[in-house]
Amino acid sequence: MVTATTSLSTADVAAIRADFPVLAERVNGQPLVYLDSAATAQKPLQVLDAERDFLLHRNAAVHRGAHTLAGEATEEFEDARAVVSAFIGADADEIVWTSNATEAINLVAYGLSNALTSSRYGRLAVRPGDEIVITERDHHANIIPWQQLAQRTGATLRYLPVDDDGTLRMELLDQLVTERTRVLAFSHVSNVTGTASPVAELVARARQVGALVVLDACQAVPQLPFNVRELDVDFAAFSGHKLYGPTGVGVLYGRRELLEALPPFLTGGSMITTVTMDAAEFLPPPQRFEAGTEPISQAVGLAAAVRYLQRIGMDRVAAHGRELTERLAGGLAAIDGVRVIGAGERVGLASFDVAEVHAHDVGQFLDDRGIAVRVGHHCAQPLHRRLGLAASVRASVAVHTTHDEVDQLLVAVADASEFFRGSR
Amino acid sequence: MVTATTSLSTADVAAIRADFPVLAERVNGQPLVYLDSAATAQKPLQVLDAERDFLLHRNAAVHRGAHTLAGEATEEFEDARAVVSAFIGADADEIVWTSNATEAINLVAYGLSNALTSSRYGRLAVRPGDEIVITERDHHANIIPWQQLAQRTGATLRYLPVDDDGTLRMELLDQLVTERTRVLAFSHVSNVTGTASPVAELVARARQVGALVVLDACQAVPQLPFNVRELDVDFAAFSGHKLYGPTGVGVLYGRRELLEALPPFLTGGSMITTVTMDAAEFLPPPQRFEAGTEPISQAVGLAAAVRYLQRIGMDRVAAHGRELTERLAGGLAAIDGVRVIGAGERVGLASFDVAEVHAHDVGQFLDDRGIAVRVGHHCAQPLHRRLGLAASVRASVAVHTTHDEVDQLLVAVADASEFFRGSR
């Protein structure tokens, strides 16, 4: 039995907003309406305070020092790993701290080519004739690392195309993902259409042919209850800064036996057992992948962000996001001349095009009213090209977004259309 | 004419200490004596405040958004680049933000092998038969990336050995660095001996044979006036967290024409001009090397750290460090059974061995008195092996270190030696 999840009440959101002081500030004389969380989220005071408290009282190098501060710092750092891994249903040693989601995906892609030159880690090596499959609606962070892997190894890159509204053409899946496919990489939630990929179907096909599944979870983790075991993916990547946490920290989840089989990517201190001038022996995961000094206070900050979301409850976060996004997408579609990109239920964001008006001009008009949205290709040039657009406008919601803010955006978009088209 | 630089007065240091509140705290009931800045520095309030102020009022994605906050964030972020690059005598577009020094060195090493598979960037490619030269006293971060580069490309890794006190055997330089040498990589200041390498001589030899010079400047930048043009190096790497700045941010300096010739390393958003499903065109440096969302607030924090040091003056920072390190090394050498590693003037740190007592035990004894030092191999196993040690104790000084703190350490080391050796 599915019980309807309660969303956030107006009072809940008001209380949440108090944790984000920037929301009370003015931009161009207007109250800030921040609808750009999909690019980077604002950080609640709880996150800023946790990081500052750590830096004021327990800052030290981790895993290296024997003194008291170093012990305390190491404990708090490893507690952060436990908190963040539990949040996505993984064990603590199955997540690797990276600097962002982009680096997390690069880590996997480089690992698969490094496996070629390393006798000990040959099993996962990608070779000429192997194929890597991505999708036409991926973010550049999930396109270019795979192009580069193909270039380094002689493997072939293929992609699952989308149809005219940006939906994955699943009917082509079996023909594209074959016994030759070594990696199937795709975004859980598109950062342009906001629609979710049919993860279960994609994973099932990858399992049939023995391909690794790499999930770009950047836009999903802040918006949905997210569990790597339920999704049954092999790798998943996301960024701290989109999850109400600091920049400078990202997460790679990897299934334990795969992290164990993957050779190192970045190399240096804190990831070795023995080093001679000729060769190095590496630690087990996750340390093998964490070369040099970690993003220590940033991991602590990210754990605080996760605790913050857990206190609200991801079910309620998701329900709130669903309500707002429906209002947003429905409202936009009803404005004359506005085309909302994509079809189906959206998670946390909607992108749109205003006929005859450039996205930059719309964005500037909205900014004049204090409304912050993202304009451009959102690091998804291939998808925009496929949809016949150079750029679009994207509005994204967060735990602190109100219904009223969405309505303000809708009015402003209608006015922008009027302003620019009226003047023609 | 050289005028003697004034050091920091007792009053100066007292004022500086007020910026580091942790120094007023107690560890194991004793006032904290933090002599582990070479591992990671404590951060002054000015750095914490700058980062928090940014996050509270101007946080947004940079280089992507058109809204007001994004514009302000981009300006502050690029101002940070200008401040940090000027601090080392480079132009703003000659520094790349990385996550730490380790990643900065990896960026160069991977770039040199990526150049192999990229027609456009072939000039710098490292190939079989080429040689890479490092030194026996390097940090693992400046050893393993080069081992891996050699493994990926078939190049040969050689090293300049040290003598019994850890000094580079410069008489072997000409024989090791030859026409076949493509890269000469070494640390400016050893993180074990604390002694500086003869940079000018090393660079001169590299120039003779046309090798690239990669300088590991981690321990130099926080302690000495540092200028990449005067040193005439091709690349230099250092970490924010050792420079009184945040973790999660590091810097790679690269001479403009070399950064332009180097292919990308991490790939993804914000580093491209055009992306199709088949190929990507990359932006000029530094953006080409900054894939995905940057360590934004961390760069802002690092700029605040640099401004902090500039207000004190790097000449005075260096003079203060010199005084303290002399007292430290001289005092240690005078303790019965203590062997100070290395010979010659030390910059900011001294490492030592207490006869018959394990470094961990010394460290624990010091910690019991609130004194934080580093014990272990300090990510320099080859050097320790060469010196016949498994581990050593390292004490390092900072702008906030007092003469009295150094003396406390000296007394405690003598007592530790007595405690453990007395019990035998």
Add this chain to the structure above:
Amino acid sequence: MTSAEFASLYQQIILDHARSGEGHGDPAGFEPQSHQINPTCGDEITLGVRLDDDRIAEVRWEGHGCTISQASASLLTGIVTGSTTEHARAVIDEFRAVMRSRGQLELDEARFGDAVALNGVSRYVSRVKCAMLAWTALEHALAQSEV
């Protein structure tokens, strides 16, 4: 309903130039040429020049972009057509300096005429690239003809 700053960024003259597009058209056959992209939004321009000795006889460009970039290309065309390449280079440098001044400098009306309407852009860091696109293209085109 819009602020004074917005109104100064989107003056009628800008809106008009974005629509009329002086010099807009297929630059095929024009040499030298340059193609420029704004990586943030994917806006592009291909701009070609017909030279008559050291004079710019004609400018022709096409591409897509926002109001600011289109108006700027149109205004540029008006300013440099008929001038020497040397003058054009000086004008480009001056334009760039003003655009990057964060509101500190203003375009000289004697040299820039109607293009002074672009003064407002320099206060919007993220729009400077839009205004610069055509000017950078002309700079690159002229650089090719130097050799």
Add this chain to the structure above:
Amino acid sequence: MTSAEFASLYQQIILDHARSGEGHGDPAGFEPQSHQINPTCGDEITLGVRLDDDRIAEVRWEGHGCTISQASASLLTGIVTGSTTEHARAVIDEFRAVMRSRGQLELDEARFGDAVALNGVSRYVSRVKCAMLAWTALEHALAQSEV
């Protein structure tokens, strides 16, 4: 001049065991064997076992390390010599649980005897690896003999 915590970490019995080193010696010829390293400080141990059916007849180890790791190897030798491999495995698990408990758990005196002197280690996160080194080596050695 040292604190109570320090004194409890470095009890006389620990100092004594670090010096006497029960079981210390070249384990050549002992099978199964395991070599373990503490990556932070480079401390190493090579530990070998002589089995008599399912009983540990003798333990022999060599290596270098701090007082805690040396004393721990010595104390381990005393505890497991003569016991069944099954019992040894249970004891290792219990020891690990206590060491990782951050001061929450204590070793049972009946099973651990003098080794209860290592209780203090669990409050020093960075020293737990030192105390565990020999125990991990024994665990790995026994795991090999299982097959």
